[in-house]
Amino acid sequence: MRLRADGPAPADAASPDRDEAATLRREVETLRRALAERDAFLAGVAHELRNPMTPILGQVERLLATAEREAPEGRVAQGLVQLRWLVERYVRRATTLLDVSRVQAGQLALLAAPVPLAEVVEEVVASLRPMAAHAGSAITVTVPDDLVLSCERLALDQILDNLVTNAIKYGDGSAITVSGLRDGAVARIRVSDRGIGIAPSDQARIFERFERAVGDPSQAPAGFGVGLWLVRRLAEAMEGGVALDSRPGEGATFTVTLPLHA
Template sequence: MTTPSLTADHERLVEELRAAIAARDEFIAIAAHELRNPMTPIVGQVQLLLSRARREQASPALLQGLEMLELAVDHYMRRATTLLEITRLNAEEVRLEPTAFDLCDLVRACIRKYEQLATRAGSTLDCELHGPVDGTWDHLATEQVLDNLVSNAIRYGDGKPVCIELESHPEWVELRVIDHGIGIAPADRERIFQRFTRASSAPRSGGFGIGLWLSSKLVEAQGGRLALQSEPGQGSTFSVRLPRDVTAHAKIE
């Protein structure tokens, strides 16, 4: 075959691969939507039942069952949301929806969400908040970042306390999630921010292995940065620094 023919075949194969990848991502996005949307009213009903059970001082067995159900539903929703965000990031179509809210409220909601998981891991969730900390961020993206960091801290925290700190400045805020668990080796500190990667010291667990990669991308999309400080056996500190108002940095829908 002549060189022009080989070049044409190569270009055709590249285009076919691109089309196949685009079709795959479109299918995943549609599937994630279809999986996520029916769960929204279920989430609301579970939260309503749990609130009513607590108010009426239901039996411990019923409360524990509802709390486990809430965790399972939340885990399912986060998986579907993660799939959706992956396809958007692959297509470079991250469109944020900044809204004004108090970051302290988001942290408190996160603690309520994960306190049962922390208890089962033999850990506690503590926070240092000096609020309110008002600003403009994408609520869903910021919530997903915080969820990823807190759930990781509980999972790899070796049953020790997990602390969430919030530092506020006029132009920026910094959110820190601190654990005292297994830590991360120097060789793994850059690698864990790649897709489908875990630290070599991390125990096997469910999930896609893309939580930190996704978190870093969602932080960067808001004009911020995600940093890590860690020593093996001494725990890890993940720091998220965000501008006080992301509308000047983000692609707005």
């Protein structure tokens, strides 16, 4: 009896495919567990880094209040102002790590409330002016007082802090502008610099976790590479978004869109 050439394959022919699929599933599960363990580790590190700073910052505030009463223009008061900024900066970096782990675990709950945009921008810019001055950048703010957003204030603070910090790092000493405008039912918040810019091929990549705006790690400023990823996730969680307009050598403009308070 002759067998058809296109007849059914032997029963064991599909076995290698099944084995390969099972191996891939095991590898995927192993990677998922590794990522979960890494995020848990980051959360633990963030807590350990941030918690001791709270009493330190409180002590600095008390010493600064005393120094400002006794000699407001003295070197001690000026040094304590700088120390307070450094401690606050440290706390913000630890908070960024904690926020990353919360987003990944689906534990970042954002509660919308009326938030005056100009007020938050001024607070963030004031806290970052020493860093900008050190980099040789001046920051100009143009935000109408009547722009009231529907968002979480702390998340908005984190978005602005990350974008202005990014502009200082990559602005190459150029002027930085922070502006806001009304566009129908939303506000558009723009942070611009005239620095090194971002190549078109990198503009989608930089919104991913642990990615940097500079391709060569040896040339990148210090940081975790999660700031822009967090900006995108926070904006989207508040029914907004973020866009980028940039050309190499011509700077970058990040535009965050968030809903206005009705």
